[in-house]
Amino acid sequence: MGSHNSNNNPQILPKFNPLDPEQFRTQAHQMVDFIADYYKNIETYPVLSQVEPGYLRTQLPQNAPNRPESFEAIMKDVHNHIVPGMTHWLSPNFFAFFPATVSSAAFLGEMLCNCFNSVGFNWLASPAMTELEMIVMDWLANMLKLPKAFMFSGTGGGVLQSTTSEAILCTLIAARDRKLDNIGVDNIGKLVVYGSDQTHSTYTKACKVAGIFPCNIRAVPTSIESDFALSPSVLHEIIEADVAAGLVPLFLCATIGTTSTTAVDPLSQLGQLAEEFNIWFHVDAAYGGSACICPEFRQYLDGIERANSLSLSPHKWLLSYLDCCCMWVREPNVLVKALSTNPEYLRNKRSEYDSVVDYKDWQIGTGRKFKSLRLWIVMRSYGVANLQSHIRSDVRMAKMFEGFVRSDPMFDVVVPRHFSLVCFQFNPNKEHEPGYTEFLNKKLLDSVNSTGRIYMAHTIVGGIYMLRFAVGATFTEDRHIISAWKLIKESAKALLKKSVLTKKY
DSSP, X not given: OOOOOOOOOGGGSOOOOSOOHHHHHHHHHHHHHHHHHHHHTGGGSOXXXXXXXXXXXXXXXXXXXXXXXXXXXXHHHIIIIIGGGOOOTTSTTBOSXXXXXXXXXXXXXXXHHHHHOOOOSSTTTOHHHHHHHHHHHHHHHHHTTOOGXXXXXXXXXXEEESSHHHHHHHHHHHHHHHHHHHXXXXXXXXXXXXXXXXXXXXXXXXXXXXXXXXXXXXXXXXXXXXXXXXXXXXHHHHHHHHHHTTOEEEEEEEEBSOTTTOOBOOHHHHHHHHHHTTOEEEEEOTTGGGGGGSTTTGGGGTTGGGOSEEEEOXXXXXXXXXXXXXXXXXXXXXXXXXXXXXXXXXXXXXXXXXXXXXXXXXXXXXXXXOTHHHHHHHHHHHHHHHHHHHHHHHHHHHXXXXXXXXXXXXXXXXXXXXXXXXXXXXXXXXXXXXXXHHHHHHHHHXXXXXXXXXXXXXXXXXXXXXEEEEOOOTTXXXXXXXXXXXXXXXXXXHHXXXXXXXXXX
């Protein structure tokens, strides 16, 4: 990085112009070239970063530069110091987590979003921004065949949040306030919320932020016998026990595609329970929901008509870049009542007469980006047919990997594959105790990831340690799946030859 000039004489500085259109044109072209080259050569980088904690602080100065530095100097530091510290989520050999999918269309949409830089807290602040978001949310709702009760063209509506965490928190607050209106705010300590032990960890965090007592957050145990889906009968017993104890059931979060194993909770039965006990029923379809635009996966949304709200994240599987979480609600007025703010400086005739949607009242914050541009351009550029094809391609590749695992007696598929995640174990001797099998799989995971050629992750569900192979990065092709399996098998065979297998773990 260039040295910093400490001369503070302002007369030497040229006129400051932070956005010169012609300079922007030149630098933006250079940046696009860098990005295109990065995507083109992404396979040359180790998928998992090889740096040690604190590496960057030793490479960069302690303070920001007093004088401007050239664009070339900045990009040199990106090459030399930033890229080596990146774990490359867009690598076709990234199989660790659900992917953050990308596309040319979404990138262009983000560029346009940044171009306008609208802060669309209400309709008047940017009418096109509000109305396009409403249209796009109805488009996607139609692609998912959601009931009209979730659409602006019906009686509901949708909003783009940043993450599932925000979507869950917003619906929790709406449910909480509606319930407290009936039982009194002094009874907040009686409110109970429900999920499974496979519900995303962000759920517990959101519940705490919403003021739910930690002792009233129920994580219903799941089992391998039900493929780790939430059991309606077990949940029913727990709710009845809570009611008998004088507690007030508030909120139930079901999942379509849990993070660990992509388990799918039975929406119809859970929805009936929610109706019986007057519980707000939210469906977290962050990952699996996108697949439901394909008719063969739409069954997983059966029962959604019983839900109060639904969220899914197109950035996981619909090529839209981070961050993008769609949230629909059946009763927008309940959400708006809980989250609305109306300071004098934002008052206007359109909002006063409830003739428009003000999205500031559908979210935690006030300001918001024009994120619907990304989804709009993705949908228009590719069409529903290509988005379906993209999802089916990922599922097909995951099925291919699953076939490799099943064909090798040294490996086991641990849970059924619903989408494009395969959960498996290296298990060369079925008579080994579980602790030893876990030891072997940890060694295998470390061996594979240390090569930098692929990146996988693990989970523990029901006491079972398993490896996760998540297919879905935009650049992934069949050859990457084949190469990954070859590496996994080679690493497993190398482990078998090592004395580590005969040592006490």
